[in-house]
Amino acid sequence: MSLATEIPALSVSAIREGLLNxxxxxxxxxxxxISFAQKENAATNAFLTFxxxxxxxxxxxxxxxxxxxxxxxxxxxxxxxxxxxxxTKNLRTTCGSRVLENYIPPYDATAVYRLEAEGxxxxxxxxxxxxxxxxxxxNSAFGPVRNPRALDRVPGGSSGGSAAAVAQGTAVVTIGSxxxxxxxxxxxxCGVVGVTPTYGRVSRYGLVAFASSLDHIGPFARNVEDAAxxxxxxxxxxxxxxxxxxxxVDDYHALMKHSVRGLKLGLPKEYFADxxxxxxxxxxxxxxxxxxxxCELREISLPHTKYALSCYYIIATAEASSNLARYDxxxxxxxxxxxxxxxxxxxTRGCGFGPEVKRRIMLGTYVLSAGYYDAxxxxxxxxxxxxxxxxxxxxxxxxxxxxxxSPFPAFKIGEKVDDPxxxxxxxxxxxxxxxxxxxxxxxxxxxxxxxxxxxLQIFARHFDEATMFRxxxxxEHSTRD
Amino acid sequence: MSRDLGEILTYIEQxxxxxxxxxxxxxxxxxxxxxxATLREDVPRTPxxxxxxxxxxxxxxxxYFKVPKVIER
Numbered sequence: 282m283s284l285a286t287e288i289p290a291l292s293v294s295a296i297r298e299g300l301l302n303x304x305x306x307x308x309x310x311x312x313x314x315i316s317f318a319q320k321e322n323a324a325t326n327a328f329l330t331f332x333x334x335x336x337x338x339x340x341x342x343x344x345x346x347x348x349x350x351x352x353x354x355x356x357x358x359x360x361x362x363x364x365x366x367x368x369t370k371n372l373r374t375t376c377g378s379r380v381l382e383n384y385i386p387p388y389d390a391t392a393v394y395r396l397e398a399e400g401x402x403x404x405x406x407x408x409x410x411x412x413x414x415x416x417x418x419x420n421s422a423f424g425p426v427r428n429p430r431a432l433d434r435v436p437g438g439s440s441g442g443s444a445a446a447v448a449q450g451t452a453v454v455t456i457g458s459x460x461x462x463x464x465x466x467x468x469x470x471c472g473v474v475g476v477t478p479t480y481g482r483v484s485r486y487g488l489v490a491f492a493s494s495l496d497h498i499g500p501f502a503r504n505v506e507d508a509a510x511x512x513x514x515x516x517x518x519x520x521x522x523x524x525x526x527x528x529x530v531d532d533y534h535a536l537m538k539h540s541v542r543g544l545k546l547g548l549p550k551e552y553f554a555d556x557x558x559x560x561x562x563x564x565x566x567x568x569x570x571x572x573x574x575x576c577e578l579r580e581i582s583l584p585h586t587k588y589a590l591s592c593y594y595i596i597a598t599a600e601a602s603s604n605l606a607r608y609d610x611x612x613x614x615x616x617x618x619x620x621x622x623x624x625x626x627x628x629t630r631g632c633g634f635g636p637e638v639k640r641r642i643m644l645g646t647y648v649l650s651a652g653y654y655d656a657x658x659x660x661x662x663x664x665x666x667x668x669x670x671x672x673x674x675x676x677x678x679x680x681x682x683x684x685x686x687s688p689f690p691a692f693k694i695g696e697k698v699d700d701p702x703x704x705x706x707x708x709x710x711x712x713x714x715x716x717x718x719x720x721x722x723x724x725x726x727x728x729x730x731x732x733x734x735x736x737l738q739i740f741a742r743h744f745d746e747a748t749m750f751r752x753x754x755x756x757e758h759s760t761r762d
Numbered sequence: 763m764s765r766d767l768g769e770i771l772t773y774i775e776q777x778x779x780x781x782x783x784x785x786x787x788x789x790x791x792x793x794x795x796x797x798x799a800t801l802r803e804d805v806p807r808t809p810x811x812x813x814x815x816x817x818x819x820x821x822x823x824x825x826y827f828k829v830p831k832v833i834e835r
Contacts, residue, residue: 387814480791494790523800526793591774611827613818622830640766647767660777662787667780669788701766702773718791743793 284313289450293507296358296453300347307340307347307358311402314360318404318451325427325449327442329365330373331405336360343400354400355514361401362452364443366413367498368487369393369406376489377411377421377439380614380633390487391522392456392498392515399514404452407442411635412605413458413491415439416466416707419698420637427694430472430734434691437467440501444471447501454511455501460491461593462686462711464499465723469686469736472725474508474753475501479744480718481526483512484519492600493524495593495715505724505754509533512746528744536747537754542575544752547679551586552710556685563735564685567726567756571683574759576752579679583671588664589712590705595648595661596716602645608633640701669717672740676719681752682740685710686723690733710738720746724753726760 284305287295299305305313315333322328346353368374368386375381389397397403410420418426418441426441428434429449436445440457444467447455457464459477468475476499483498490496500511516530548568556564572578610616610629617628634642648657675682687707697704714721720743723736737756741749812825821828 384818387810387817481793520802524790527795527799528793585780588777588780591777594770595774595777610820611829612815614820616820619830622832625830636763640763643763644767644770647771657774659787660782662789663782663785664777664780666785666788667782669791702769705770743791 284309285317288314288317291453292504293356293359293453293510300343300353300358307343307402308337310358311336311340311360311404314402315404318446321449321451324432325429325436325445326424327408327426327445327449327451328362328405329375329408329423329442332369332372332403335372336402336404339397339400339402354398355510356396356454357400359401360404360453361396362405362407362443362446362455363393363403364409364440364455364457365406366409366458366489366491367393367456368489369403372406374406374489375423377409377423378633378635378638379422380608380629382422382615384613388487391484391519393487395515396456396511401454407440407446407455409442409457410439411638412489412601413439413460413463414601414637414641416462416704417692417697418442418467419694420635422635425694428471428691430732431691433693434733435470435694437470437691439463440467443501444468444473444475447471447473447503453503454507456498456511456515457501458488458491459497459499459715460495460597461715462708464497464501465686465711465714465721465736465738466708468501468723470691470734472734473501473503474505474722474724475499476508476512476722477714477720478512478516478746479526479720481524482528482720482744482746483515484522484525486519486521490604492597493604494600495597497715505537505750505757506534508722509537509750526744531747533747533750537750539751540575541571541752541755544576544681544748545579545679546571546576546752547579547581547675547682549581549583549586549675549682549684551583552684555688558689559729560685560687560689560735563727563729564737567737568683570759571752571756574755581675581679581682583675583713585664585667585671586713589668589716590709592661592664592668593712593716594644594705595657596665598641598645599649599658600645602642602649605638605642637701665716668713672713672717672719676742680741681748684738684740686736686738687711690729690735714740719743720749722749722753724757726756
């Protein structure tokens with residue numbers, strides 16, 4: 282069997298085995314993976330930039346270590362793609378925006394640094410909605426990404442390229458960012474595993490900030506085990522991010538293989554009320570499957586769910602309006618000239634940002650403005666407390682919570698671009714995870730009649746990614762037998 | 763654009779259905795830790811050099827960022 286034909290289905294463990302058996306070298310794998318990705322990318326537009334030199338450099342190191350019989354890392358030789366909102370030293374990072382079209386970061390994000398330290402081969406940067414604002418990847422200044430499972434459909438967003446590359450086979454693993462559902466929703470639309478870890482679990486040093494109290498970095502992979510390997514490599518305290526947590530990182534691989542018999546799984550009635558759909562029946566079948574494995578199901582209530590969208594769009598836009606103030610054409614990014622400094626700022630931002638980013642900056646400055654601050658921003662922060670308390674109360678009764686990821690599978694490109702509110706509603710089931718900071722993930726659980734992937738969402742307690750992975754792993758394996 | 767913003771603002775009015783008089787605001791997801799836990803050792807580090815810092819600027823000269831004139835003579 283040739284390496285080229287195996288590439289689209291490779292897993293982390295298969296690569297490890299291949300390297301240790303000397304079936305192929307990391308250098309051969311890097312070359313084959315990059316030329317495959319470059320050839321296939323035209324179909325989806327998932328990659329914006331390729332970085333063959335950087336991948337080959339790490340591959341050479343991995344090959345030297347293996348030749349000497351040394352441990353080459355948990356991700357030795359694994360082709361990795363990185364969402365283009367995560368900075369990479371000397372490698373263009375656009376955030377899907379014209380304003381950063383030529384930005385070359387002078388440093389690496391901690392997540393990237395840690396993955397490469399474990400031997401991952403960074404092959405390129407991945408398309409996304411501009412500054413991670415969007416649910417379909419149609420807000421990228423560099424064109425939409427196509428869903429590899431149905432090329433006339435969106436891959437979801439904002440980490441559309443990250444999900445599409447794993448689904449298409451052009452990267453074995455990728456990372457993305459999630460502020461309101463931007464990892465789980467595209468994972469669900471593309472039929473791959475996507476993980477939003479606990480807030481603070483993975484350092485955001487080098488993640489271009491959108492809404493700092495909600496931003497997460499997390500992995501995409503083709504199976505639960507690979508996603509856990511990725512998270513483990515990135516997780517843990519980083520003194521370069523003061524919000525990164527001290528909590529110890531569990532041995533996910535040992536813990537996830539424990540049986541789920543007796544685990545209490547909560548079904549929040551608010552997430553199933555409007556789900557008399559095809560997506561609903563696929564999710565229900567997955568739930569029965571877990572019940573069959575010995576899980577105990579309980580109906581629970583997360584009563585403030587319906588307020589999550591309003592709460593989110595106040596907090597996220599408020600924080601974004603402040604975070605995006607830095608794109609002023611002075612220190613980095615493009616500039617549009619003007620007579621005065623104010624004209625220059627205005628022209629730079631007017632020309633550099635796309636409509637969705639402008640919409641959110643305006644909304645954010647409005648909800649923070651004098652006279653409206655208490656009515657909108659403070660109110661939303663109070664509602665965030667209520668949403669968070671819903672989860673704390675639920676986790677006194679259950680070990681994990683099951684829900685849909687999205688109310689519907691991947692929609693057609695162009696279908697929702699003219700209706701921002703309809704687009705926002707595609708994140709209605711994912712926002713609460715970011716607002717409360719609990720870990721959550723999407724695991725593929727079936728397909729619509731048209732063959733579009735559907736994801737099951739699993740939430741767990743803060744820092745209990747191990748239980749989340751345990752449910753996902755047991756589910757995944759029960760469907761393979 | 764103004765129609766979109768109007769619609770979104772109308773939608774988020776729904777938060778007024780909730781009585782939050784006694785609910786503390788949540789600015790951040792917080793976990794138990796010492797007050798000083800996030801402080802690192804006070805050890806000097808080498809910052810990004812002047813040249814590296816200016817490399818992404820559209821206009822720079824003599825080690826500074828350049829912007830349109832702001833001071834009238």
